[in-house]
Amino acid sequence: MKVSIISVIVTATTLAGCISLSVPGRFSPVQGPLSKQSPVPPYTATMSGILSGTISVVLDNGEVCKGSWVLVSKTAPDKSSSNSALINMAADWDSVYGSGYHVAHVLGTKLYARATLTGTMGTVLHAELSNKKNTTGNTRGVAEDNKGNIFKVSVYN
Numbered sequence: 001m002k003v004s005i006i007s008v009i010v011t012a013t014t015l016a017g018c019i020s021l022s023v024p025g026r027f028s029p030v031q032g033p034l035s036k037q038s039p040v041p042p043y044t045a046t047m048s049g050i051l052s053g054t055i056s057v058v059l060d061n062g063e064v065c066k067g068s069w070v071l072v073s074k075t076a077p078d079k080s081s082s083n084s085a086l087i088n089m090a091a092d093w094d095s096v097y098g099s100g101y102h103v104a105h106v107l108g109t110k111l112y113a114r115a116t117l118t119g120t121m122g123t124v125l126h127a128e129l130s131n132k133k134n135t136t137g138n139t140r141g142v143a144e145d146n147k148g149n150i151f152k153v154s155v156y157n
Contacts, residue, residue: 022048025155027057027125030096032149047155055115055127065125067117087114087126092142096152106130111139122146127153 025045029035045057049069057065093102106112109132117125129141141153 021050021053022046023156025055025153027127027143027151027153029149030152032145033147034149043151045153052113055117057117057125059119059123061121063119063121063123065117065119065123067115067125069113069115069127069129072112072114087144089126089128089142089144092144092150093128095150096142097140105132117143125151127151129153129155 025047027043029040041060043057047055052070054068090102093106109130111131113129115127124146125143127143131139139155143151143153
């Protein structure tokens with residue numbers, strides 16, 4: 001019995017939606033009060049999903065910040081929405097990765113995601129992730145919290 005290549009592709013695509021990949025990451029403070037500590041505390045993160053998913057970060061005081069990430073549409077964000085799509089993080093990208101990085105490597109990228117993570121003790125983190133080359137090992141990001149800290153986000157995928 002021969003199996004059609006189309007049915008194999010349809011089945012694989014359907015199953016891919018049910019699989020939740022989980023990869024480790026790190027939020028490293030680069031500006032703000034946390035970056036002044038010695039040693040600078042890196043925060044472990046877990047990221048899951050394929051086209052959307054979740055991020056969980058554990059801070060050094062034990063606070064857990066969790067939230068969902070979603071791919072950013074190329075259409076304009078809904079101004080009535082209160083989500084992280086309204087947070088402009090272009091300056092954070094340039095601050096962490098160098099002047100002009102946001103325009104050259106993030107803006108217009110198909111694999112560009114945003115997340116808002118809420119902590120159990122009141123911390124709110126806004127994060128953006130990008131993978132311009134769409135290859136393993138090229139996911140980068142930035143985050144900022146409501147306490148004046150900016151983070152370099154590393155994803156170990």
